[in-house]
Amino acid sequence: MSLFFKSPIDIEILFDGQESRKHVEIPTSSASSKTLKDRYPLYEDGESVSGIVTLRVKEGKRVEHLGVKVSLIGSVDTIKSTTEAKKRSIDTFLSLSADLCPQGELVHSQSYSFNFKDVEKRYESYRGKNIDVMFYVKVTVLRRSTDIVKLKKFWCYLYNTVPLIHTSGNGDDSKPVKLDIGIENCLHIEFEYSKSQYALKDVIVGRIYFLLTRLKVKHMEISLIKRETCGHEPNQLSDTTSIRYEIMDGSPVKGETIPIRLFLGGYDLTPNITSNYFSVKNYLSLVIIDEDGRRYFKQTEIVLYRTLS
């Protein structure tokens, strides 16, 4: 369509200090190849978003318009199908608008600056399998016919927001997680993680104590699983394994203690997110694989959060 009806106006959005700003690279959702990445400038909660919008008109043309509007949108979309990238917005949790210029006629290129002051951002940007949380600046040139729209996405991190979901009030994230699990007369282990909530750059430290092993263990690993839940359609879960980390090789005997140490900093992880429409949770899964290839596992929820620095 755009081939035939070439937009008469070229809109460019430029954030203030875009070049010097920190950027994040996020794998493109549509492309199956992992190497393709999008680069987005990074903002945090409460940060002002300002910039300049430049409207360029083709030489010798004049464009009539009913006004130019800039808006900052934060929305949660569901991705129905990855191939089509057809998105359905299910919630727009943030929508700020400002008029850039009144109705008139554009004869030559013109720049307008915009500034959304101290924008509160409720959620982090997130791009998952079914859910896409995004922030963008949208410039709309209103016309009688179709409006001319230009989007510019940016990325948002929320720091120091410790979601206290499971701590049931006491809020002490240094409390270790202890679990005692087993298969009757076959395996009995006790494992312990130093805490249940981790910053993304944290180290998971723990140990596994074998009380009984009749199982011929081939190896044992822990994996971190990210679980995305769409609240809209119940039971629509989507698990992604973020980390697989072998922690034991061979079969231990009774009384053996296996140490766990997993540096999270090097991995690309998502902090826990909860909203009315979806949630992202992280689970630590302990997997024991026996010599016949059977897998035994136990999942424990942990909370990941992002901290500054």
Add this chain to the structure above:
Amino acid sequence: MSYADSVEQAASVIKQQAILIQRNLAQRKLMDALKHISIMLTELRNPSLTPKQYYELYILVYDALTTLSQYLVENHPKRHHLADLYELVQYAGNILPRLYLMITVGTAFLQIEDSPREEILKDMIEMCKGVQNPVRGLFLRYYLSQRTKEWLLPDTQEDGNDGEGQENGNKKFNVEFIINNFIEMNKLWVRLQHYGPLRERELRTKERKELQILIGSNLVRLSQIVEDDLKLYCGFILPQILEQIVQCRDVVSQEYLLDVICQVFPDEFHLATLSVLLEVTLKLNPDVSINKVVSTLIERFIGYMDRQTVDIDSIRETFKKLSTQDSTENTGSGITNSGDLFFVFWNYLEKLCEARPDLPLNDLLPLVQGILRLSLIWYPAKLSNIDCLLKFTVKKCQENGGPNVTADSEYLFQDLLLSLSSNDIFYRVLTECDSYQKLLSLQNVGLQKVIVNCILDTIFKRNIRISSKSHLDKILLICQSIIKVNNIKFHTSPLDDSERAASQDDDSTSSLLNLEQEKLAQLVHICYHKSIEKHVELLLTCKSWLYKGGIQLRYTYPAVIASFWKLIHKAKIKSKLYSSRKTRYKQLSNQLFKYVSRCLNDLFNTVGVSCSDMIFKLNLQTAAIADHLGLSEISYDFFTQAFTVFEESLNDSRTQFQAIVNMAQVLQKTRSLYVENHYDVLVTRCTLYGSKLLRKQDQCRAVYLCSHLWWATEIPLIGEEEGITKTFYREGKRVLECLQRSLRVADSIMDNVQSCQLMVEILNRCCYYFIHGDESATHVGTKYINGLIELIETNLKSLKMEESAELKDDKTMKASIHTRLVIGIDGSFINLPTAPTATLAAVSHKSPTVPISSLVLVVTEYLQRTLKYIEDQKLVDDRFKAIIL
């Protein structure tokens, strides 16, 4: 990432990666290098490798990682910080490559000054727990120990006032680190045994033995670190190691590790911790061969003695000092000498038996032997120690049901009993320790014999002289097994039966020497005492002991008798020296003769016919001795004894002939028998027996030999001289009678050749008497000789006629060229080889298968020689001229 199918492939992958790593490092691309390293390390995850193959790969990997390690140290902190790298490598998803990398980086970090060494070490060893697979875990931990070898905490001696505490702290930390690693490795090693299917158990054990050096290396490290810090060793290292050893309850591990402990730590440490070590062996898996372990320890102590230059006493002192530090109480057995190495072992032995009453003798014996050797070296003169051990063994043997020793433990006993024989104390053990004999007697007879033989050999080799009766008794008791050897046979079978058995025995063995009995005889000879009475006592002891040997007396009694003879001579000499005690010595020698007589009687009664020839000769010899001493009565007695034997038991005609000749020889030399006509009686009897021999030629020869009995000749030894001494017993008439009688017999022999031969012999005798005596005295004159020569020639003539009638056979003539036939003085045919190369003459009693002609030739030649002699004599003696040839 997957691994290669075969070792070769894996090795080539590793080599390839190693080259890439080197290239990357040269280009300072650390991240690429790490990537290749993790590919390389993936090969070590392969579960299908045998330990040996794994080791090969490990070596390759180790080399590659060494280059990395060097790079890391050189480029820190210019290009990277090792602390960061240490974290970075932990992102590796698989544990094994992760840990290898961690250790490589960690140990590189250790080499940097001001690095948190203690934390790094602790962390590495803690993280190693993640590998629980035995083989992989063992190699990983070995890698850790190899890498950290030189980079443990430093001995900070220059730290000044705080230095000592710090140093000890570091040392202790290092020791702890190694022990920790050792314990984990051992656990893995033990676990390897239980991997895989049951039927591969053997294979597992073999594989484990291949890997043992990995575990042992830790102990070697420890011994290097601990240096001479005994306190650290006793209080800290050893208890932990031993606890681990006891707890793992694994045979291979316990045996190997204890062995290593014994080998790698200094002797002084073992001396100080001996009781602890021994205590531990009691707690081991019952399948562990305790003796192997303890033997190693004992070897160490024995070797310690050799290695030390100071004298034994000061070493013992050292031990006393060391052992008092470790205050173990010596309970039981009432022995409370804690500073004594032997008693520590002795206590241990007792405890061992209490704790493990089921311990087989096979295991116990080498232990006892080891302790015995130890005692010999540490306390060379302590007989009581040896006695203790032997008693203990006896007790154990009896508990185990006496002599039912299996064949494989037999050699153990042999070793034990003979282990002493190289030591100087051996004789004392034999004579002063009752338990030695007891132990010996518990063995089966065959073994006893072997051992006794060795014992006797040793005694002889050492030139020991037995001079005490009690010693002799002990030794003979020990020798009992070979003394009594045929006793059972002798007692159970009736007399005639035993005689037959004896004669069979005689047939089979008489020609061979009986070595055992020979040794007993030798034993008799080494009995010695200055005093004759005491010596007699010893001999009588021998005699009464040997009497038990039954038929074997014939080997041993001659030795006893010979010893008595020696004593008789000695008594004689002494009586000459001390004339005051003459009567005493006289009595003594009379007594000795009685003993000899007793022996001969015993010999005769016990052994009987089979050795009567020997008895006969012994009688004669004794008689001769008695005669020398001028004891005519005694001499006469023995002569009569000899005659009795001759009459009763000498049946074989040849032996009889020899006996007569023998008798004649002895009699002819006697001088003391002339009183009371004894000589006459004996001589007449002798000749009579000679003339009654079975074969005529024997008769003939015996009689002409007996003729000498009436013609005594000088014996220069006792001062006689022909022509000066006038008292020679000579009766020419009887001589002639004898010659005539023998000539008659010779003449009556049917075989002409034989007859002629004998006549020539008689002619020779005649010549002898002709030379040595007047015709008036001997009655052998020219007339007689002439007649004899004539007679012989006539006979020969008729023989030659016979010969010419015979067909001449060239072949046989030729055959006889090679050998010359001669007829001996007892009538045997001797084939003398004429060829210079042959040296052996063949003697036979049968008439050879040569034609009569050559026999005649022999006789003729014989006559010619005699005649030539007469011819020669004519030149010096005129009387011969009367002989007409």
